[in-house]
Amino acid sequence: MTSTPLSGLTTPVGGVATPGVFTLTSSDMAGLHLSDSFDEDALRREREKYRERPVPTMKQADLIKKVKEDEASGKKSFSLIVVGHVDAGKSTLMGRLLYEIGNVTEKQKTQNERGAQRAGKSSFAFAWGLDALGDERDRGVTIDIATTHFETPHRNITLLDAPGHRDFIPAMISGAAQADVALMVIDGSPGEFEAGFQRGGQTREHAWLVRSLGVKEIIVAVNKMDVVDWSQDRYDDIVDDMKPFLASAGFHHSKTTFLPLAAMEGVNVLERDLPTEAQWYKGPTLVDALDKADVPERPYDAPLRIPLSNVFKGQTAIASGVAVQGRLCSGLVQVGDNVRAVPGDVVATVRTIEADEDTAPYAVAGQNVTLYLSGCDANQLAIGSVLCPINYPCPLVRRFTAQILVFDITAPIITGTAVELFHHSVNVPATISKLISISEKGQVVKTNPRVLQKGTTATVELTVRSPTGSTRPPLIPLETAKENKEMGRVLLRRGGETIAAGMVMELL
Ligand code: GTP
Numbered sequence: 001m002t003s004t005p006l007s008g009l010t011t012p013v014g015g016v017a018t019p020g021v022f023t024l025t026s027s028d029m030a031g032l033h034l035s036d037s038f039d040e041d042a043l044r045r046e047r048e049k050y051r052e053r054p055v056p057t058m059k060q061a062d063l064i065k066k067v068k069e070d071e072a073s074g075k076k077s078f079s080l081i082v083v084g085h086v087d088a089g090k091s092t093l094m095g096r097l098l099y100e101i102g103n104v105t106e107k108q109k110t111q112n113e114r115g116a117q118r119a120g121k122s123s124f125a126f127a128w129g130l131d132a133l134g135d136e137r138d139r140g141v142t143i144d145i146a147t148t149h150f151e152t153p154h155r156n157i158t159l160l161d162a163p164g165h166r167d168f169i170p171a172m173i174s175g176a177a178q179a180d181v182a183l184m185v186i187d188g189s190p191g192e193f194e195a196g197f198q199r200g201g202q203t204r205e206h207a208w209l210v211r212s213l214g215v216k217e218i219i220v221a222v223n224k225m226d227v228v229d230w231s232q233d234r235y236d237d238i239v240d241d242m243k244p245f246l247a248s249a250g251f252h253h254s255k256t257t258f259l260p261l262a263a264m265e266g267v268n269v270l271e272r273d274l275p276t277e278a279q280w281y282k283g284p285t286l287v288d289a290l291d292k293a294d295v296p297e298r299p300y301d302a303p304l305r306i307p308l309s310n311v312f313k314g315q316t317a318i319a320s321g322v323a324v325q326g327r328l329c330s331g332l333v334q335v336g337d338n339v340r341a342v343p344g345d346v347v348a349t350v351r352t353i354e355a356d357e358d359t360a361p362y363a364v365a366g367q368n369v370t371l372y373l374s375g376c377d378a379n380q381l382a383i384g385s386v387l388c389p390i391n392y393p394c395p396l397v398r399r400f401t402a403q404i405l406v407f408d409i410t411a412p413i414i415t416g417t418a419v420e421l422f423h424h425s426v427n428v429p430a431t432i433s434k435l436i437s438i439s440e441k442g443q444v445v446k447t448n449p450r451v452l453q454k455g456t457t458a459t460v461e462l463t464v465r466s467p468t469g470s471t472r473p474p475l476i477p478l479e480t481a482k483e484n485k486e487m488g489r490v491l492l493r494r495g496g497e498t499i500a501a502g503m504v505m506e507l508l
């Protein structure tokens with residue numbers, strides 16, 4: 001049994017069997033109950049799933065043309081990040097949404113409900129649709145970024161559920177760096193909106209973060225409306241507070257949608273099944289709003305850039321090699337392509353591409369993918385490495401200038417301020433080594449300032465420091481924002497607080 005050739009599993013109906021070679025279809029195999037171990041069967045199913053499809057590699061230019069045509073005619077795809085203060089109901093809402101759309105089956109839901117009841121917190125039932133990790137289940141808190149796919153009539157959506165806790169903001173940054181649209185969940189119950197909105201609450205910080213990481217569109221779901229009996233006054237008050245705030249964070253009013261809902265009961269999620277006390281509401285359901293979300297134009301023509309958010313040894317049969325995950329910031333990649341990982345000098349071949357939970361012959365800018373690579377070792381790659389075309393690697397730097405927007409900080413920024421520098425999924429220690437100028441409305445109003453206060457736009461020089469225990473500061477892959485918007489985005493944190501965000505101006 002162990003030596004059944006893989007090709008034997010796929011003998012076409014009516015195909016000619018080669019004498020002397022065992023050829024069986026997978027259903028034949030199952031019917032015979034011959035397998036002596038469950039693992040082997042599972043392995044075979046995995047192989048089948050990841051079997052490389054023979055695809056003729058297209059010329060880059062032809063592929064770009066095809067992708068653009070497909071995009072114009074078909075469903076548009078975007079990545080959605082769900083943010084909001086702790087316990088606002090993010091996981092519950094996403095669980096409910098997936099259930100109503102049909103991605104979570106009735107059976108799973110019952111299982112989740114039973115599990116939650118046993119753990120003594122039945123209201124978490126829907127949250128369990130997403131919070132799948134054992135550890136998270138015990139605590140009822142989201143600690144990792146879960147990704148799921150679902151579809152609305154006109155959109156293909158990759159969902160990233162980010163944790164709301166302060167301690168987990170770095171994980172959220174890595175999620176938001178991969179998102180196009182934000183869904184901000186607000187707890188409408190008495191006192192809870194206020195707790196999230198005040199200084200130190202995550203509502204403000206999340207809005208700043210997602211906007212500075214390039215998210216232009218936001219859908220604000222005012223949740224737990226059942227708790228306030230669908231009071232229009234309560235809803236209007238929250239909207240009135242949020243509107244000017246989101247505008248000041250940089251969200252254009254045409255890219256901001258508000259809606260009331262009750263995630264737990266699933267009201268105004270997929271259906272407009274509003275209770276009588278909510279008849280005042282005439283706007284969209286959550287699914288309507290998602291279905292209309294704008295999809296940004298993708299830089300297909302720019303060179304390939306995939307910052308890695310995860311590297312692991314392939315656990316599936318085909319992936320005896322290395323598996324990596326990340327989002328294509330720009331360009332496209334096809335099965336068979338050779339790619340270079342920077343920093344380092346590793347070249348690998350792309351064996352299999354997995355996008356939207358399925359294998360694909362190619363992937364394009366804007367997609368989140370898992371790639372299975374051959375010709376390299378997992379330990380030659382790291383989270384934060386960027387996959388590039390062999391002849392067009394991303395530049396590496398230790399020093400650069402950036403234009404930053406200073407957030408709502410407690411202590412001003414001065415020359416020598418030590419920060420954690422975030423770019424994509426990684427962070428390195430760095431120093432603000434020079435304050436170059438302050439600008440207002442695009443004009444330099446002061447050069448060589450001594451301090452930067454909150455709300456200022458400034459150009460600064462940043463220098464990467466060596467992490468404790470190593471002598472040489474690392475080189476980090478960066479590009480100017482002009483060259484590549486996503487690769488030129490940085491975020492600065494200090495003592496657990498995000499102090500500024502900005503774009504790379506010049507590599508030094
Ligand atoms: P973190 O991941 O920890 O940041 O929390 P979260 O935003 O994912 O919240 P979660 O979905 O875990 O829900 C928090 C609590 O709010 C749970 O007890 C939910 O049952 C409750 N909840 C969520 N939606 C509703 C709702 O529409 N109405 C009411 N009454 N309670 C809700």
Ligand code: MG
Binds near residue numbers: 092
């Ligand atoms: Mg959660």
